[in-house]
Amino acid sequence: MLSEKIESRAMLIHRHTTTQRLDITSHEVLPVEGGKSFTLGAGRAFSALDKEALIDLLRDEEPSIEFIPDNLLVRGRSLLVWYIAPQMQEIPFRDEIIHAPIPGLILLAGNGRFRCYSYKGKGRPTPDTVLHYAPLGNTYSDGTFCSGNVNLPREIVLENMPIWERFVLESTNTHGGGVVPLNKIANFKELVEFYRDLSASKAKKFPDQRLKPAQGKSGELTLKEAINMGRE
Numbered sequence: 001m002l003s004e005k006i007e008s009r010a011m012l013i014h015r016h017t018t019t020q021r022l023d024i025t026s027h028e029v030l031p032v033e034g035g036k037s038f039t040l041g042a043g044r045a046f047s048a049l050d051k052e053a054l055i056d057l058l059r060d061e062e063p064s065i066e067f068i069p070d071n072l073l074v075r076g077r078s079l080l081v082w083y084i085a086p087q088m089q090e091i092p093f094r095d096e097i098i099h100a101p102i103p104g105l106i107l108l109a110g111n112g113r114f115r116c117y118s119y120k121g122k123g124r125p126t127p128d129t130v131l132h133y134a135p136l137g138n139t140y141s142d143g144t145f146c147s148g149n150v151n152l153p154r155e156i157v158l159e160n161m162p163i164w165e166r167f168v169l170e171s172t173n174t175h176g177g178g179v180v181p182l183n184k185i186a187n188f189k190e191l192v193e194f195y196r197d198l199s200a201s202k203a204k205k206f207p208d209q210r211l212k213p214a215q216g217k218s219g220e221l222t223l224k225e226a227i228n229m230g231r232e
Contacts, residue, residue, distance in 0.1 A: 010040055026050065066158055073125060074227060079110030080156055081227060084165065086122050086206060092172045093192055100198040101206040105134060108226060109164055110156050115143030116168050117226065120208040127224035132211035133181035137173030137188055143214065146177055182210045
């Protein structure tokens with residue numbers, strides 16, 4: 001199939017025998033002696049765009065055209081990270097719905113799981129933003145939820161973001177998970193009382209000082225560390 005009239009490129013896959021790291025380089029195939037033989041040109045490291053194009057080619061798909069939402073923080077083939085700004089919310093508990101403020105939330109879908117944390121302030125989160133436990137029921141220390149009989153999406157696409165958001169905001173908070181998510185409370189019952197007090201006082205802003213920092217490997221968990229969890 002090689003000829004002077006066909007432009008060809010070759011891929012070389014390199015694996016480090018100790019770390020098992022894989023790298024790919026792309027090389028132009030160059031004719032020698034008028035096309036009697038061919039050789040490889042200088043290599044170029046495979047870029048993220050090259051990888052995306054190769055995967056689309058192998059899947060026989062055209063790259064899709066999508067509008068990117070303003071609250072999206074990270075988008076990869078196997079990971080989406082976005083945030084929900086602080087807001088007033090109808091928070092459903094088993095026997096009541098409480099109208100109260102909630103802090104900003106950061107949602108991470110990918111690496112085989114769905115996680116949610118909270119953050120302080122109302123600005124756009126950055127890689128160095130410190131994550132706090134989501135002040136909700138059914139939550140665990142690693143940011144995951146007890147999902148009960150809810151089947152959350154597995155496909156990591158923008159269209160599924162509203163489904164994950166509804167799960168977090170509209171699911172009934174029925175019990176505590178593996179962590180007490182706020183300072184100065186001891187259990188799930190006191191979490192419900194906390195929101196009742198916020199509602200009774202007609203608070204418009206969540207008291208960020210009550211948020212409890214999530215823990216990473218060497219201290220408070222940052223967004224960057226949370227994103228890299230499961231990818232190392």
